[in-house]
Amino acid sequence: MADPVLASMVHALGLETARHYTAATPKIQAYRDSWVKLAKFRDGPVNLQQVEVSDPAEITKQIKTKAMELGAAMVGICRLQPHMIDLGEDLPHEYVIAACVAEDYEKVIHGANAVEEEAMRTYAKCTEIATELAAYIRNLGYPARAHHNGGSEVQAIPIFYQVGFGELGRHGSLINEKYGASFRPGFVTTDLPLAEDRPREFGVQDFCMHCNVCMLNCPGDAIPKDHVMTHGIKRWLIDLEKCYPYSRLRDEYCHLCVDVCPYNVKPHPETYKTFMKERKQIGYKTPKSW
C-alpha cells in the first residue's frame, strides 16, 4: 500500500487492506481491472517517420479535437514543470496534456455505491483516452506516455490549475465553473510541440473562504477551517487520519465533500436541492448509506 497513513491505520485495525478496496461491487472491480490491463500500453515505440510541426497551435487543435472525439469533456495543455512530477521520478517530457471526463452528478441521489461506480466509470474512460491519445502522438513520431489509475508519475492538481481547468477548493479538489469538482483525469506527457493554456481564476478560493458547506458536512471533521499557502495558492489540508475512517475504512465510499459542493449546482439545481434536503434530514455529518 503506497499511502503510509492508510497503511498505518489498516495495520492498527489488524486488517490486510482497506475495507473500501475489498468491498468493491463487481462493476467497480471490472473498472479497476480495465486500467490494470491497459497499464502495459502506457508507453511504446515511437514512429520513426516524424511529422514536422511548423505551427504548434494547429497541432494542439488537432490533439484537443482527437481527445474530445475519444470522449474527453475538457482538454488542457501546459509545460511539464518539476512540481507536477512525483518526487523521485524522472519524466523527460516537455508538455503534459490533461483530458478530463465529467461524472454524472445525478448519481448522488442513488447512494454511495452509485457515486463510486460513476467515479470508476470515468476513471476507466480517462484511462482509455490517455492510452489512445499517447499512441496517437507516438504515431506522429513523438515520445508520449499515458498517466492514469493503472500507472502515473504526475500530480493532478498542479496540472489542472496550470492548464486553466479551475481553482483549488476547500475540499481539496479542483473546481471548474462548468463541472464543479465532478470530473476525473487522465494525462499524457510528451515532447510533441504544443501551445500552452493558462491558469484561470474566477473567484473559487474567495467563495470557499465563506461557504464552508463541505466542512459542515464532513462526517470526520477532516476539512480544516484555516488554510495554508503554497506558492501563492490557498490550500486547506485535509486531515487524512480523520477522512479515512469514512472514505477508506468503511465498505462504502464517502465523497460527501464534493457531492455537497455548491459549484456542482449549475447543471443540476433540482438534484442538488433534493440531495441537500436529504442531508439535512439525516443530519449533515451522517455518512452516506449509514
Add this chain to the structure above:
Amino acid sequence: MEKLYVNEIRPNGEVSTVGLFYSYEEAEGIVKKLQELPEKRSCKYEITETPPRSAAITPRREKQQAEK
C-alpha cells in the same frame, strides 16, 4: 498519529507549505527528496507541529495589488 507540516522557505523569505505529514520519518523523507532537486537548492525547509499562520503570509493576489 503526529501531525507535521513541512514548510519551504524561499530565498526571498516567502513561506510555502509543502503538505501535512503524519510522522517525522515521512516528513524528513519529503524534505530530503526536495533538497535533491536542483531548482530547490536555494530553499530551506522546516518541520513544524502547527500550520504557519495564514494571515502572516501574503496571498499572491494581495501581493500583486500591493506591488502596483
